[in-house]
Amino acid sequence: MGNVVPHSLFTEFDISLFKAGKHFKLYEKLGSHPMEVNGEKGTYFAVWAPTAKSVSVVGDFNYWIEGEHKLNVRWDASGIWEGFVPGVMPGTRYKYKIHSHNQDIKTEKADPFARYSEQPPKTASIVWDKTYKWKDTKWMASRSSKNSLDSPYSVYEVHLGSWKRDEKNQFLTYEELSKELVGYVKEMNFTHVEFMPVMEYPYDPSWGYQLTGYFSPTSRFGEPEGLKLLIDTLHQNGIGVILDWVPSHFPEDAHGLGFFDGSHLYEHPDRRRGYHPDWKSLIFNYGRNEVRAFLISNALFWLDQYHADGLRVDAVASMLYLDYSREAGEWEPNIYGNNENLEAISLIRELNEEVYKNFEGVQTIAEESTSFSMVSRPVSIGGLGFGMKWMMGWMHDTLEYFKKEPIYRRHHQNDLTFSMTYAFTENFMLPFSHDEVVYGKQSLLYKMPGDEWQRFANLRLLFGYMFTHPGTNLLFMGAEFGQSSEWNFQNSLDWHLLQYDYHIGIQQLIKDLNAFYQKHPALYEKQFSSEGFQWIDYGDSENSVLTYLRKGHKEEDDLLIACNFTPVPRENYRVGVPRTGQYKEVFSTDAKKYGGSGSKNTLRKVAKKPWHGHKQSIEITIPPLGLVIFH
Structure with missing residues (x-):
């Protein structure tokens, strides 16, 4: 194993774009890239660590010893350390050992741009470069017609770790899911699936919303090519794929992005803007150019490398407001004296512009719970630029109404009709998501009042009302057959319920509603008008x-x-x-x-x-x- 050979993938133009926050394909430059240099095979490493005194690659190839393979810092004040290590082949585990000028701190970090990671609780990055041959050419060429705002859009929200498990309660692999899940979604006539985060995350109870590997599909279900196969198979069966994406916060795990090079590199240094009290996690520094380039590159990566048809952006409200979940004195107003996070708003607009400019036939969808205006309106007229926005108010009011005994409903008709006073202010998606069936909120079925017959009749009515209300639709897995218990991420859905007629009836209803929705243009051609x-x-x-x-x-x-x-x-x-x-x-x-x-x-x-x-x-x-x- 030789020492580090000077080598670079960066041009001066790359560096100027990076510094300006305008380099949106950073995944082609930063990270680990197997290649051949001077006739020798190995891996090129590049990492951004501007306060570092030294950066070493440690891994299987040098017994994790610091200093054996020190990267070279670039001369251009970009803060990028890089170099080629001969003999390091795909499949090799590695991390960056960073010695900081800041108080002589040392950190050992996973690669922010790693394409593959060890399965948690292990935390190393893995050099990876397998190629995948896509077979979804037909879908990609015609997906604009399936993903447009005047097309039927019925989404099945899936947590891959608990949709179905094997007899030993182990995860299904991506390959197994590409058979079982795809067949089921097709049979149920959904037009799209939405995957809760598939990027690497350390802690199962976070459901994937606390990411450490932004460019790395979780290894819980197999290799990255397995996820590509799953998406490819969905496409070949005419089903679009939306990925949950989390630019709002990230965990403080020692191997993650936090305090990366001994400084607040990715997170905002002011705790009032850099720490999320609800989730006990860190918030990106949206005003830092290189961080903006990291986030937008990451969004484009999943659309480019994994053929995703859309991104559902998590917790947008927490990004928009400086006082989100904060008491007086715990936040600082912006330059205009109000509570809007101008840097985050600017990032979101640029993100959406880049997504729609670079990819035809995709959508971005905001999970945004406030009355912030023009979320799904073009940036050119002052909007945030999303394609759609979750209609959280409709979801809340509708469920509150349905929980009531029918004898009292006549006093609460406004709960149902109120949505039509604002239904066309945004391009709304109607969500009955995972958040509505956890933490003591009960399953959709058990929110319904009455005896068994009435519970199921109420649930059928709820779904019929949802599918005929303006907007697109999203259902969390299990709802489509009337799961009776709350969702538990540690177990499979209660598929055994399908031995009972009422549950089979709900499943048949959703199957038929999906088909009816797609067959009748009145339900989708003007769904946002x-x-x-x-x-x-x-x-x-x-x-x-x-x-x-x-x-x-x-x-x-x-x-x-x-x-x-x-x-x-x-x-x-x-x-x-x-x-x-x-x-x-x-x-x-x-x-x-x-x-x-x-x-x-x-x-x-x-x-x-x-x-x-x-x-x-x-x-x-x-x-x-x-x-x-x-x-």
């Missing part, structure tokens, strides 16, 4: 009934929806309709195959009786705790 929705009557709180229209580009595609939020069937219920002719029931959450009572409307002829502001009307039966759709 007020032109796609029209109330018929939102005021019948006495009967707890809502009636409304969903509209597409063509009038003949319009759908009439009626919801009954009580267990009392509404028979001979008159509804004003916009057109003459006949109305046919095309969907009911009360169908027998779903576990319902099986009530059914025959073909309804329009009567010339004015109602609800329309010149004609029909009489229908709305089943107990049911939703019916007419065409």
Whole structure:
């Protein structure tokens, strides 16, 4: 094993971009890169550590001894240390031993740009360069049509470690998931999956939201090529892939990004802006150019190298506000004296601009829980530039309403109708996510009141209402078959429940709702426009009934929806309709195959009786705790 040979992948232009915070393919330069130099095979290492006095690569090849392989600092004040180590081959474990000028501190760190890592609790990085041959050319060429804002978007949110496990309660591998999970998602007619973070993380109870390996797919389920296979297989089956991405905070684990070179390199040095009290983690320094380049490079990496179709950006609200989860005196206002984090806002806008500029047919989705305006509006008109935003208010109000016994619901109809006062201010995605079924919140099924029949009828009604409300949809795994217990990340979903008819009924309902949604343009063509929705009557709180229209580009595609939020069937219920002719029931959450009572409307002829502001009307039966759709 020879000493470090001077070598660089950086041009002067690379360095100027890096210093300016404009180098968005840093993963091609920093990190470990197997190659051949002067006829000798080995690995080039490069790491950013500006306060370092010295940086050594330690690993399997030198018995983890500091000083054996010291990197050379660049002359250009970039703070980058680099060099080629002959004989270091793919599969080799390594870290950086950094001796800092700052109080003579020494740190031993995993590589921030490592492409692969040891399985936790081990923490070393691994040199990696296997190639993967993608077979998703057809999907990539046509995905714009599947990912556009006027396409159906029904997302299955998945935690890979607990969707399904083997008989010994061990994780399924990426390869196993590429068979079982893909087949299931396709059978259930979801258009997309969203993976909770797949980047390397040390602590299982964080569910992946405390990252240490931003460029490294977690080794819990196998090698990086396994994740590529999983995404590739989903694509070949016509299913888009959204990855959760966490630029809001990172853990203080000794091998991670925190205090990286003996200084606050990645995190903001002011604890009021650099520490997250809720998650006891560190917050990136969004104003530091090199950190901005790191984060944007990381977002583009997953779109580029892993063919992701979108990024769902976690905890955006915590980035936007300097006083997020802080009391008076624990935060400092910005230069204008208010609470907006101007540097984070600027980063988010630049991130979204770069994503949409560089990749066709992708979406960024904000998990943002406040009323911050124009989150999903273009940067060019002052927005943050996201494609969509989670509709947290709708989720909260809807679940609060459904928790109530039906006898009290007439006093709370506003909980349901309020969403329509702001539904088109953003491009909203309706989320029933993992956060709603943990920490004592109960499963969706057990939020529902009543006896067993009513619980399941309420859940079917909830899903029907969700799919016919404007916006796109997201369901956390398990909800689609009425999981009864809260989600537990340490175990598989309760697949054994599918021996019971009611659970099979919920699963069949979701399968059919997904197919119905994709088949009917009125539910997606104008899903973010007020032109796609029209109330018929939102005021019948006495009967707890809502009636409304969903509209597409063509009038003949319009759908009439009626919801009954009580267990009392509404028979001979008159509804004003916009057109003459006949109305046919095309969907009911009360169908027998779903576990319902099986009530059914025959073909309804329009009567010339004015109602609800329309010149004609029909009489229908709305089943107990049911939703019916007419065409």
